Amino acid sequence: MAMIQTRIKLSKNVLVLLCLLLIAGTTGNGEHATQTITYASESGIMSTNHTITIDANLSDWASDEILYGNDNVLWHITWDSSKLYIAVERGETFHGSSSDYDVVWVYLDTGETGSVNSVDWNGRHTLPLYAHWAFILRPWNKYWNLREWNNTDWKADCPYFGVEPAQDWYHGIAEIEIPFSDIGNPSSLGVVLYLTNGADNYLFGCTPTENPFGYNACLTKYWIYPHLTQNVSPTAPLISHGPLHINGNSDLVNLAQLYGWPGNGTPENPYLIEGYTFDGNGGGYAFWLENTDLHVLIKNCRIWNATSTYIFPYGAGLRLVSASNITVSHNLITSSKHAIELCGAMNVTIKHNTVTDSYFGIYFNTPASSNALVERNIVTKNNEGIVLYDGPIGEIIGNVISNNAIGISMSGARSNIVKGNEIYENYYHGMYLTGGSNLNDVRENRIYSNGNCGIVLDSSNSNQIVYNTISDNNGYGVSISGSSGNMVFANNFYRNNGAGKGANGSSQAYDDTGNSWDDGVNTGNYWSNWDETGTYPIDGSASAVDHFPQHTPIVHEHGPYYLWLIICLILIPILKRYIDKPPEI
Known part of the structure; x- marks a missing residue:
């Protein structure tokens, strides 16, 4: 019984078709x-x-x-x-x-x-x-x-x-x-x-x-x-396990031998920890991995029930401390103070997980982690969905972040990429950047129907907010306070802050320090309530304006589109040498 869970010969036509598909797949952006x-x-x-x-x-x-x-x-x-x-x-x-x-x-x-x-x-x-x-x-x-x-x-x-x-x-x-x-x-x-x-x-x-x-x-x-090829008793769909603490490579190797985890810790063959329920039993942690640099894949597990605020490390479902080369994929991580907590972790990928019903969803604590990828997770029903403290942590890409108090929160987080996320119906803000969260690139997200603002910048400088669709937020689409050097352009704003037709009295954005709301050349933002004459006024004491508001919604296709086009044009003559070439014997 079992628990419920490709070689291509290239031709010229196939290669060209592939390139066209890559190009087509990167174009287009509009209202959500x-x-x-x-x-x-x-x-x-x-x-x-x-x-x-x-x-x-x-x-x-x-x-x-x-x-x-x-x-x-x-x-x-x-x-x-x-x-x-x-x-x-x-x-x-x-x-x-x-x-x-x-x-x-x-x-x-x-x-x-x-x-x-x-x-x-x-x-x-x-x-x-x-x-x-x-x-x-x-x-x-x-x-x-x-x-x-x-x-x-x-x-x-x-x-x-x-x-x-x-x-x-x-x-x-x-x-x-x-x-x-x-x-x-x-x-x-x-x-x-x-x-x-x-x-x-x-x-x-x-x-x-x-x-x-x-x-x-x-x-x-x-x-x-998770296993279409293995036989697992139906009475034990997941292997039940209490809190697990792994400290150091030798501890990891010994436990892999004890439990029969496949792999050897190399990039090609990581240790595979799969099919477990790690139950924190209401204590300080459910799964704690620290001081390792061997490659590990944690997959198809349920990690939950670490709720104690009195027992160290104070309610971490999955805790990664000074751990490198970890992939966390296709897990349900829930019902803890910190569903996932990372401290000083490097080269960590968190993808395809469901993170829910916790105070913090994915929590990058101090000391700062680096080179992290958080991709295509469902982060919902937490107090704060994804939290970044300190440093250039990495990339937040393609996640669905909804029904939290705040979708993405940053404090002192610098030089991160937040791209292609769906951020909506959060009780307060979609994104909140504060405490010197500088030089971040926020692009190609859809941020809508949040209880207050879509994006808030407070004491955070030199961030770039471009090619986002920001709509139907009860407060401002973007609100900037005590911050300078930020650039907000090539975004689509629809119906934020109760804005109807005509900008006067119902601006969709706020700025009290005078940031840039256009590129300084010819491109500002699309505002659904602009009256199509003159500049677009931004609320706030800085009397900021968008000098180049756009008449039609912005369709973003220049970046990825031309990038793929260039890649394809470079690859085609190179790969043509090998197309239909007989295999070596």
Whole structure:
């Protein structure tokens, strides 16, 4: 039983197509399409090496392959060495009319770039994972389709080599197989399953059952299947472990031998710590790693319940101290004072995690860490989502940061990159920079619907805020106090600070020290309430203005677009030498 969780011969045409796709994938920026993600669930269970006959007869399914859905819907999921199998029991006859027809939805996160927006079928829902594949079955008129996220939209009619789905209309049963080769041969999966009324997109029958139902639903949980190839007892989906403290390389090596962790600590073969529940038991920490420089991958674990403010180190779920070369990936880290705390850590990557229900989400404490990458995490329902104290810590890229008191907080943090994040519906500010947080580059983020300001700069100098879309914040889109040398240009501002049409009396920004709100040449910002004559006034005692407000929203395509174009133009003549070259023997 198991816990639930590619060689290309280049041609000239393929290479050119690849370059074009890279270019296309980096263009475009405009007003946000709302995304709402909260948190992921723990792992579900299913049997392995179990082949299902696709005939709408459920007799060959095992009892531990059932996943319960809302509205009395039952789902079944398992796999063998080559295919994923999914079945649904609607609980009644399938519906089929122009005004009321059922659609079965299967969304799969295979670790590739994906979308949190569902396929648009008379409306969209928000997914709790970055889905790369979607399988759709409409029993009425028996339509099915495999779709792939191509970085801009859901591409229909992808190659599908499985058998035709089977259905028992009267009993509301359908069975589906998806060959792993059709979806890139993943080694793990994130899965969410639900039904809709295709006529109006009303969602129901979802698993996990903690997800809501209705129109424009924002799903919050999904199933994680980290091992498609290993056998793990269904009674122990994650290995239970109390607080764990590793101090030094020798301690790490000894524990790896004791627990059978694979790897040898090299970049090519890091120690793999996977499939555990580390429970802090209400104490000072759940997983504490310090004074190591061997390469470690912490993956598919639940790290939680470190809540004590009296026992050192005072409530750290995952604590990395003077530790280097650590990757933290695809974990649920929750219910602690500091979900993740880093002190003096170097070369740390934190990606694809769900960080939730803690006072601090991802907390870079003193002494300063360096060369850190925080990428594509879901950070939600914390007091402060991502916190950076002191120094050039690294890059904060592509995260979804919502429903915290403050989304990103910096104090004395310098020369960091904050790029491509979705920062919204935080109770107070989307971003707050204070205490000498200087020389930071804040770009290409979408910052919206926060309770007060989108971005606040307080006693922070020489930051650059460019190519962001900042909208629908209750306070100012950008507010600057006691700070100088900051440049704010080439951003799109929509409806911040209650701004309607006409700038007078409802500026979307504030400045009391006289910073730059344009590039000094010809580019300022787009303001949705500019009256299209003269400059755009900025509130505050500095009487600052945007000298070059833009008439239309700014589309950012010069930076990445031309960068990829240059790369492609350089690579094509080099790689052409090797295209279709016979392999050496």
